[in-house]
Amino acid sequence: MAKPAASARKRSVQQANRRDEVTGTDFVGHEWDGIEELNTPLPRWWLWALYISIAWGVVYVVLYPAWPMLHSATSGTLGWTSRGQLAAEMDAEAARRAPMVRALAAVDLNALPANRELMQFAVAGGAAAFRANCVQCHGSGATGTPGYANLRDDDWLWGGDMNAIHFTITNGIRNPDHPQTRMSLMPAFGRDGILTAQQIDDVVSHVRVISGQERASASAARGAVLFAENCAVCHGPTGAGMRTVGAPRLTDRIWLYGGDRATLTTSIANSRRAVMPAWGGRLDPVTINMLTAYVHSLGGGEAAPAPAAPAAAPATNAPSNTP
């Protein structure tokens, strides 16, 4: 079918009006190696749809950001930006939350758990703030690591009711710059030469006996005497701890650093003086209230102590979940 191009064109013009007998459709006149094209025209409104889309596109380009340029994009006459829309939505959300935030700023923390809606709001906000500020030490599950308290269990160093948690978050622990901070300094019995290594070993034996990890021994009996002389003033004669000075209860299964012999020996010999930042100057009061509600809701929250009974009274902290 190889033909000179000029004669092929001539031929196609002549054939333009030919009609295909099978379909009754006109030929377009194009032919490729014997295959010919029939004219089955597109509906004209389809073409209009194309023109309308083009018009739509032109309007869109004028109104909205469209063409990417070297440093930014064309901005569009409406001034719309996705960032601006986000800001407007965030503002609307903040306005929607404003009444709850105001209520939370003024709330009596002890009454907060009873206000389910506000408590839910506070816990959700507290969870977000916790993830930003607290997980670095307490872990994403708030279960802590050695030296950083587990906030979910029923054991508290400084108290687990709303106000105690709020106080701890606001003022921190062992912050020399903050006069209100939770402060207590356990002596370094070994490093400062108060007890000998043998004596420390005896105290460790005694602590492991009262925490139910070892059986009574001669070492533990010697340790009991040393304990009464050196430790009971803060940890209590029975080792039940004292919250006013953040002295942990030594008779339960929960250890901040560890209950094995080596860790206990280190703790007694060198003391432990963990610190926690005071968040009062860094976070706003509403966020601190939210964090308080969140930590209280994790599973360890305690009821507000009765006014007469001191918060640190060991009896009120004893676990009641004996199965």
Added chain:
Amino acid sequence: MTAPAPSKGFSLYAKREPVFPKAVTGKFRRLKWAIMAVTLTIYYVTPWLRWDRGAYAPDQAVLVDLAHRRFYMFGIEIWPHEFYYVAGLLIMAGIGLFLLTSAVGRAWCGYACPQTVWTDLFQLIDRLVDGDRNAQFRLHAAPWGPGKIARRLAKWSIWLLISLATGGAWVFYFADAPMLAQQLWSGSAAPVAYSAILVLTLTTFTFGGFMREQVCIYMCPWPRIQTAMLDEKSLIVTYKDMRGEPRGSVKAARAEPDKFGDCIDCDQCVAVCPTGIDIRDGAQVGCITCALCIDACDAVMAQVGRPRGLIDYATLADAKVEQAGGKAAPLLKTIFRARTLIYLGMWSAIGLGLLFTLGNRTRVDISAAQERNPRFVQLSAGDIRNAYSINISNMESRPRQMRIAMEGLAGGHMWQGESSTAAAPARAVDVTVPADSVARLTVFVAAPYGNGHSEDFHFTLRALDREGGGDNHAVTFSRPME
């Protein structure tokens, strides 16, 4: 029909040829009127039907409550997790279309498709305002003048009113109809309601008034799909060319009786066709099998004293048999053949399956997920505590008292809330779940340390009222030694 060949050049784009279908009477026209009346009535009236569901649920018989994710259909209420009922209905609709198509061709297109029904309605308006085919054609060709403008305005106004009612009816399926009607009127309805009405009004106006057969021929995928569903035993509208050809006038046929077939070439089949095709060209994509040409041809045959059915519902196989001088298969045998029975079987099986599950479904549900971070917490007395997020669904439209209990996990006990330990050891928690909602609660479970290994147990849910019913969910109690 001989179109003049273009003398010079040709266009790649075809202008729409306006179609002015002639009014026709007959049994298929009556059937179409009846189906139009029924379908339009269903569409416009359904949202206004009421159905008493008590104080806690809407009283609209058919309601798609997207905001609250509930679907009400008379006595049936469907929650999002039961969407497979809707999926099942859609599958049934699909298979139903297969069934219908393989049995009676494009009956859906010809009778029940909204595009057909509304086009038919709009063409009725055409005839009321402009007159029948010839008057419409004259008006179309006439230059614009006061008379034409007045008629066009009148017609388009009526179209617009119908379109508005169509778009307006649609939104009533998604909200309480009487209240929404009031809000629409006072301007206080949601913007989405107005925009939905606007879009549906414009599409109805355009598709029913101006696009018409263009939608069927160029936009709708169904005609293409149907070519795969039709076979030689499907009933389609067929011009029996053996009997009709060659065409000739009554006068010519009287002069030479042996030369001409029954078709007198009166073009009535073309005149009444709503898509403007000539059925005598054979089965084609433009034919929606509305059967109006059968009515038109039957009327003409009756006038010239020839038997009816020159154009008739027939299968391609029957047409071949009749050409050979045989007799067409009986209608029932044509319709009930292996292919349609298989479709019918699938359709019924899915329908029965849906009905069965609908009858057996429980209206309470519990799901429990163990908290993962952390999975366990050691308590000061040495016990291990796990936390679980529990969702209880009360799918009845009344509040119900329910009891969540533990099954398994010896020595374990549970409590609800945020306190670190239980007030008193218990193995069940009672909750009141509000009507038609999901209660979410955190439950703590504590158990002795034991050998430190994890253990599986169940949460069981039981409704405490007379009707009862329950559900359970398996969970794991984790301990430090995994």
